[in-house]
Amino acid sequence: MGDEVERKDAPEPEDERPLPEEQPVGEPPRQRSGILGALRGLVLPLLALFTALVVGAFIIILTDFELMGLWASDPVAALAASWSSVTATYGALLRGSIGDPGALIGAIVTLDGDAFRRAFIPLSETIISATPLVFTGLSVALAFRVGLFNIGAEGQLYLGGLLAVIVGFSLTGLPFFIHLPLALAAGFAGGALWGFIPGLLKARTGAHEVIVTIMLNFVAYNLINWALKTPLVQREGRSDPISKIIEPSAALVPIFEGLRAHWGIVIALLAAVAVWWLLFRSTKGFEFRAVGFNPRAARYAGMSIAWSTVMSMVIAGGLAGLAGTAVILSGSGTLSPGFSPGFGFDGIVVALVGNTRPLGVVAAAFLFGALRAGATPMQSATGTPLDLVVVIQALVILFVAAPALVRAIYRIRAERVTGSEVFAKGWGS
């Protein structure tokens, strides 16, 4: 709402906009700076993580009963003990998720196979945990860019897993470069089908995608339970719901012999690049984002809101389906109920922390993957309960969801509200 004056008569540029508006002068183009923009977007999440770790430190100290007695008798010793307790816990968490720096360096220097394997086990475990989260995070983020809140990644993931495992065990005698892509495509298609339904219902009838996707999660879960009891899917000679085992030609094999991390992560990263291209470089992504930001303007510009709604949900569903596929086609190669410990729901969190940017989603997925991978080693090393990691995750979400709080703590001036604070706007509105 600045002034309207002809250029030749604007002697004092400072005076041109007397209303309180922040001018991000020369802000780089959002659609042309994936990396820069993502880095800027990561400032707040990183501060949120830091704050969560600080609060977590206090929780470590306050829940240590031995320390409590010490505070009364010898506060100085208690302070020292608190410090060492916190560093030991976070140290163990770090060693469990990234590895021992010394061992990592040693392994690279010596190139000794065994040492290499041992040193990289923590990172490998982090990658294992992060892989499905990248997919579900991308799924939620993509839908959100189109103004849709996809709570159904969990159900889409199950459907993807089911179709992938069926293709995985039922086709035999194929070379892996045909069989694996087929299984992946089936996984994508399964999730896409589960995304298509809420997308179509939204576009045709206006049924709210949040309700429909939540409900479809239950349908998916029970559908899996039923399918696993049918002779087509159930493993011979078993009475519990468990599928046949996929052919080796459909398996996502480890990248390095002896480490569990498999090629799924590569596919996940390629998917992130693809989603980034789709959203920020393609004409369809332009439509998606326009529909997400302002459906009326999109309609005015001749875009089809219904098409964008359906297509984005199909792709989002497919991505979530790939999450299930990556889990099923690696490791045991079999499907059983409850194979996902909530990857679909964690995807919402990953998308939120990752600022609904593909690169941010990858970073957030690795963060949560690392916390998850490091939790067990931390517990066995220091006796700190696993639950601390859950608390830290929850705190990260809390601080990310309350950007104003983090800004107040670190006295950061508010950026203009753009698409970045998406979740603060509320449900797919």
Place this chain on the structure above:
Amino acid sequence: MKLELRGITKRFPGVVANRDVDLVVQPGEIHGLLGENGAGKTTLMNILYGLYQPDEGEILIDDAPVSFDGPGDAIDAGIGMVHQHFMLVPVFTVTENVMLGVEETSGPLGALDRDAARRRIVEISERHGLRIDPDAVVEDLPVGVRQRVEIVKTLYRQSNVLVLDEPSAVLTPQETEELFGIMRSLVEGGTSIVFITHKLNEVLEIADRITVLHHGQVAGTTTPDATTREDLAAMMVGRQVDLVVDKDPATPGDPVLEVRDLVVRDERGHTSVNGLSLTVRAGEILAIAGVQGNGQSELVEAIAGLRDIERGEILIDGHAYGTDPRAIYAAGVAHVPEDRMEEGLVGDFTVADNLILTSYWHPPYSKGMQLDGDAIVASANDLVEQFDVRTPSIFNPVSNLSGGNQQKVIAAREFSRPLRLIIAAQPTRGLDVGSIEYIHGRIVEKRDEGTAVLIVATEIEEVLALGDRIAVMFQGRIVDTLDPSEATSERLGLLMGGAHPEDVDVEEAELAPARTVTDG
């Protein structure tokens, strides 16, 4: 009560919204506060109302300094504000709305005393000639009456100084006249009024004194007798302004847009365009005047291919395109939508992205599925230069721009290609003099190039300034089509309000117009 603002300065990060502003409102005076959008009027009034604290300067009431920490303090000091957007609860009655916040209670349980409030409201409305039904539900009331409720609300709180923020923006000419009557009667009763506006005619008609703000500073204080429209406009904008659109007589060519017997329904299924016919020829501007909500929006959407038509036909150069906005676009139709931010622009998108909003799907902006960033940037830089869009960079979100610059972005996008027809709905709504002049100029320029132009406007001034022919729309029909020479404000106002053309003729028999009625 005498109100004085002395040396008010208010800074926001990076900008000075008000600089050393002095304003004296004498008891019983209507003080016009004139300025372009963004000149600092609203900031100044928010300081007066206690919403902002000034960085420097002071507020004096009857020569005694006061300080307001919030609107509560300002109200207690006798200052009442009627905002441009009404602050009423639609489902409450007039009485309930007026007493909201200062409820009178009776009995030990504090039951609401509606009767006492009602009596005071009746008393106030009789004293000031504010006709109002205290038991009416606000959502049933027309806009003009709602405004009266707002005024009664301030009087109920015993305000001595009334601040009216752009009060005529939502009113018909007749309602505005009524408002002015109320203002005069209030001033006779000793109330002072600060009347904020950017409309020159109104301030000249009603104000006792006029203060003009420009760039947050007082550009001058004057009286209506001592100044002219031209002088005021120059003070507001900081340079001489052409108030009359400078255009030659139209040279109409072949019909470009033909609408025949059109019937369109709105979202709720009501028939909002009801058997309307019109023709716009190449090289002429047809201006449709009408009070908002008489089917103009639906008409425009139907022509732009955004709304199904129930009956009748819309032909552009002889072709019917139905609901295919892309085909209509490709046929050389530009559409300036009614609501810039709601419809014409994606606020979170950059200026560059908004400039390709209706053309991203074809070369040179995209090849296949891929957008061509270089072509987009090159064209955006070009258009920003050509249409004088003031933005720090083409990569700024368009929502950061002023209203005038946002409209220039739309104009740049829509007018920068070969056109056959322009449909513009309220193209200058909410814009200030400088921007209006610019947009009008661009439209006339397009007309002179042979483009057919259909303008929908609620401001009579705009209709008179632009139209080569003027059609009045009422309840989904064109009730009359006039030549600008025979269209006066009064006459248009009456027609817009639903008066029958013949009745208007009787009232203005001396005009004896020879008009063409296109409506069948």
